[in-house]
Amino acid sequence: MIIRGGIVYDPANGIFGEEMDLCIDGGRIVEDAKGEVIDARGLLVMPGGVDAHTHIAGKKMNTGRIMRPDDARLGTELRSGVCRPSTGYTVPNCYAIGYRYARMGYTTAFEAATPIIEARHTHEELEEIPILDKGALTLFGNNWEVMECVHDKDIAKLAAYVAWGLRAARGYGIKIVNPGGGEAWGFGSNVKGLYDPVPNFDVTPAEIIHALAEANEMLRLPHSIHLHFNNLGKPGNYTTALETLEALEDIKPSRMRQAVHVTHMQFSAYGGTSWRDFESKASIIADYLNKHNHATMDMGQLLFGAATTMTADAPLEYGNARLTHNKWSNHDIELEESSGVVPMVYSRKMLVNAVQWAIGLELALLTEDPWKVLMTTDSPNGSPFVNYPEVITLLMSKPKRDSEMATLHGELSKRTSLGCIERELDWSEIAIMTRAAPARILGLEDKGHLGLGADGDVSIYNLSPHEVDASQEHATVKKALAAAKYTIKSGTVVCKDGKILATPRGKTYWVDAVAAQADMDRLMVDLQDKFERYYSVQMSNYAVQDVYVTNPRVVKAGLGAGPLKEAA
Amino acid sequence: MIVEDAICSFCGCLCDDINVEVEENKVKRVRHACRLGSSKIMGHERIRRPMVRKDGELKEVSYQQAYEQAAKILLAASKPLLYGWASTVCEAQKKGILLAEEVGGVLDSTATVCHGPSVIGIEEKGLPGATLGQVKNRADTIVFWGCNPAEAHPRHSLRYSSNACGRFTPEGRSAKKIIVVDVRETRTSKNADKLVIIQPGTDYEVISALRMLVAGKGDMVPEEVGGVAKSELASLSEMLLAAKFGAVFFGLGITHSRGRYKNIDNALSLVTDLNSHTKFVIMPMRGHYNVGGIGQALAWSSGYPMSVDFTRQAPYFNPGETAACDLLAKADTDAALIIAADPASNFPRTIVEELAKIPIIQIDPYENPTTLLADVVIPSAIAGVEAEGTAYRMDGLALRMRKLVNSSYPSDEEILDGILESVRSLRCSRSLQGGLKDDN
Amino acid sequence: MISGRTLAQGANCESKMSEDFFKAASSCYLSKEDYDLLGLSDGKNILLKNEFGKTVFSPRVDDGLRRGIVFIPMGPWANILIGPDTGGCGTPQFKGVEIDLEATNSPIQDIRELFGSIKRAEA
């Protein structure tokens, strides 16, 4: 396949809006190719979009679907052509997830939170999602074995457990959610801060995070720890955010990447002592990130309208349910985690919601280096992913932000600095925040760029980047981003003018890390005991079997895995 | 040969510690399973060959002939019902959903005659739950409401609930409080610290009274509710509030009684209320081993967990309209594919009489009363014994069922594949014929 | 009347054409008082009926039951007495159904008799 004459943005390879041809053969970018010619003359061309943090599969997602038939009705699209029927808006069915991401030019999405014991379910759903390449992060922050290793300061055994857990879950990396809080929730409480000990385990959240970061680097995992802070969603929590980031400054990354990725920072950049004096502390967070290089983040942008909050932070969800009097699902997971799901509507009329909306944008606009901040909505927590074009246009257009702010609460300008920010992101920065950076942060070498050998995932939009003024013509831009002219996945046109044409099966990435045998042996003694006495399943029935990952892409890490190739 | 850690495919407990002794491809002994489980794994008299009804009699045919006959029935129908699914694996369920989409039918599971009201209750309120291991390790107070696990889920108490030992429950049964609420004494209530007998059909009122008491508004509760003295309810509410970790398990006693989903709605609210005082979770006692799985598979593929109508090219869900019993009662379906279920036994008689009027395809390892009504009978391998696959435990945990013995029967998945292929080729040849006619 | 699962019914629910299932599912459990009151002690059967249908069961005493309540294992005999209405939720009301009952000398229908009557003519 040859893509002719597009205006290409490939920031990872230093290409910022140059007219050039792209060739794809055997599913990869190559020097020369024959076959189908795609006419992209003058149009915006980028690598396929990569979402490094989204909720698309597994128990939480399905719980959301089951408790929200109202939501299912919102997104109904008929079965037609190659497509099975779509339903849902904030909690779409598996098919809709694949089609809608592809329609926006996205080709890769990573599910953000899976307990090991429930990974089989996650993979059942991932397998059912068409088109996309995907992976799932694995939860470790409230796990008994983890906390016991941390307590014993046995990082080597912890690393062995992480390797074992990733393999059992066919998982991609270490996710940590409200460390210690999920365990405390087992008896209905929470941890109050980074140094508040976890009941019954005599460790602090700070120790859990730090030890997991050390284990992560000991195993040379492609991704860093992926962290959802303690106290998330609470007024005044920016201090927890800063404290936690500071506690990780000494972590030496084992690869050319961050030492910690902080997810949905919007929910952790809150000032004030209550919802009444609630205000943005985005500028302090952005300032910290500007001065330090060990951390990256994603926005977790909130948009007005319907959302479904779903997180392993179960006490937070209980709080959400109490606050909104909405229906509440909770799910505690033996020895490993807890979680919750609560439907939500963010209202323009609510000052708190307006401030939250502004914080996400502030974070992205005040952080100077776009490689440090990803565009996400923590879908469907801040808003479903189908609204990414709205977020991107807000980032690109000051007039759009101003006209939005004019409709919001008058107090808003006192609580945030968003109105004073002049910065408008350009296409290079957008390409970084939605393609190049998420791929680099995840450690996906063949994603997010268009260099030779990269995956043949390309999105082409019906938009001339040099002619359209995104600041003024934001409506045109939003329309173009919502329905790609072409989405090409591994060299196949999967979507044309917003219509799905093909639904190939995507790959599933997981990390196979090797730990020292002696540590593994010590670990097995612990695990045998845990399965004998505490788990409700046998060890032999626990790990995800190969049949659940039919198109695996195994990334090797750990001892003897050799130096990993870096993305350009 | 001994198969270790086999998973029992009878009830929603999905016990995964079963040892099965196999000799010459036959199950000889089953260890660790309860009577229900071992009876299932040992097996019974099977249907031998596929059959199609001719002149009122079922006559043996080949599998291919049976698939084609099934395809004809499904294609001739304007709104076929694809019913059952609870006692087979997700791999078959996924095929069934695809088949329902392709023939434009309604897919419903046996949940609609068991925990369907629970699902509706969850749609109203959400489900504050946990995995069974969480209950095992933490629960010091357990309520069985309208359920009788001693007879329906015999190993539940030992593996997960009343008699289980875990990290924070090392003393097991002796340090726990077990409460049974039912309309009668049961084998389960014999193991209880407290039995509260209520009048049939008063679950809603009793739960409401408990919610009042838990909220400290006991003065609003009348002296007697559902045949239970207020003092009795007050002591029950105190027991609930004294829990460090409480778990409520509920069964058909509450979903099948007057009030149905409203009862569940109220029970879920009670548990939510209790969480502002202490930790509480709640869970339906799912009967068939994989009735959870069909709910999950339907939800991720259609957005709805049961009673999904695919006749309009897009999933539509409205229990009371699209549920199997409602469709049959209103003669709103004109063919039925029944898999791994026995509606002839389990539906109200008047509805069975309606079912008997439409063509029926049955897929099942065993003859049962539905066979007596069926027009096409396709015997299958027993999922979870003779075929592998995924099942979801009552707490939503997915496990992989092992294959214990080989079978000459095709699996449910293979049979559905066969029917799907026949549907496609029949359609194809018809449109081809139609096309030729048009050319003339 | 309430219907529900028992061990014996459950263990035989995959061999529904068997004698064991017949025994398990065509039984009707009552309190001792009701049993005596109806004069069932001398080997009589019991006829249950309501607006939806009527059928004969084999009576048994269950001390766990209160007066006025009978329990029948779930199955095709019990379902003769269940109405079709789902109250808009898809599930018929299987429990808490009002019935009349009397002692009878009539025999219990076996499973084939039960379904023989509705077996439809060739489609």
Ligand code: SF4
């Ligand atoms: S309790 Fe249920 S799953 Fe366990 S052995 Fe008995 S029937 Fe099987």
Ligand SMILES: [Zn+2]
């Ligand atoms: Zn998230």
